[in-house]
Amino acid sequence: MLQADQLKPLFDVFNLIQPLSFQVTEALKPLCQLRYFKKHEEIQAIGATCKTVYFVFSGAARIFYLKDGHEVTEYFAFENDLIIRAESLFTGNPSKKAIQALENSNVVAISSEALFRLFDQYPDLEKLFNKLVQRSYVETLKRLENLQFLTAEERYRKLLTDHPEIIQKIPLKYIASYLGITQVSLSRIRSSLR
């Protein structure tokens, strides 16, 4: 079970995005399940409909899907990052994507149904959720621009400056498909930069 203030760091982040009253915070806490996953463990499987909103509490995770038999990584999440498979959560369709722990991780899991049920009572909670979604959307738009008109090398350099934590902590094979290239090409790009 949750200890009294175990979730405080996460709630502090929420408050920076959308100030939450004491009441809202107390209503949200019981929905937060802290779950532990070992490195490489599956947090959600391909084919499940997304009915849970996750936050990385400690560790790291990724969203990936299968394309012609090999894995394509779509998103990396670190501490306090939101993880949703929007194309399933917002449509109700089963997701083709899986969520996997990349390190031993603690993850906060919130039932989306229970969360959404609180929205009428606590508009600020709805606002928080929507602001988080908006941030994800803006991030996705940036990635789209990069994929649309940068070379593989430019995309790698941009990742180096914008998200050095990814380069440091994540195996190259996952980074390659995230950048839209093969492991082999990424390896060549890296060696050409030295």
Next chain:
Amino acid sequence: MLQADQLKPLFDVFNLIQPLSFQVTEALKPLCQLRYFKKHEEIQAIGATCKTVYFVFSGAARIFYLKDGHEVTEYFAFENDLIIRAESLFTGNPSKKAIQALENSNVVAISSEALFRLFDQYPDLEKLFNKLVQRSYVETLKRLENLQFLTAEERYRKLLTDHPEIIQKIPLKYIASYLGITQVSLSRIRSSLR
């Protein structure tokens, strides 16, 4: 000025996404400005901060930006489609993107500030807006997947089946950059399919 029920078709679409009470509808109407743009006319210029939510009432429009001196099309909007430059509207930063009419078009323009001010009073209006944003987000995710791991030809074929209206109505030079390729390559792809 707006005639009595001129906006009805658009509001009908809204109601399918999120049912709106008579009161909400009446509160929203005064915010809706119907504006006319000629083909090729600029609806919003590059550099402006996005403070307006647009809907295409009739006609067509696109969002584009400049990359190394030439235009990259990011989005096409047709009847009843939402147009926002999310990366500016949600961050408050000036947008590097422009909105342009592709045909003689009627566009519904809503001040985002005025709209957001109604949200506390009319939660259903906020829900409608957020559902529209969620749809845009899901669309963007799909485009990202396509760009990440389909060939140019596969992306073109997908556009043919998913959005034939784009192929029919939009000049190829705009479609090319939307697909992440050059006009020349698109031309070759098209000829190879016959």
Next chain:
DNA sequence: CGAGGCCTTGACCGCGGTCAATGCCCGTGG
């Protein structure tokens, strides 16, 4: 110490880019 996963490197090739010439369509003015 062996097995397997991850990264690197080499050889080769094809998709899509650039540059440039040509054709086509359409609006404008003589």
Next chain:
DNA sequence: CCACGGGCATTGACCGCGGTCAAGGCCTCG
């Protein structure tokens, strides 16, 4: 009405980025 000009699409020649296939080195872990 035709002549001209400009924008859009097509086509050809050429090239380089990034893909595939395969071999080899290096860790980690059993």
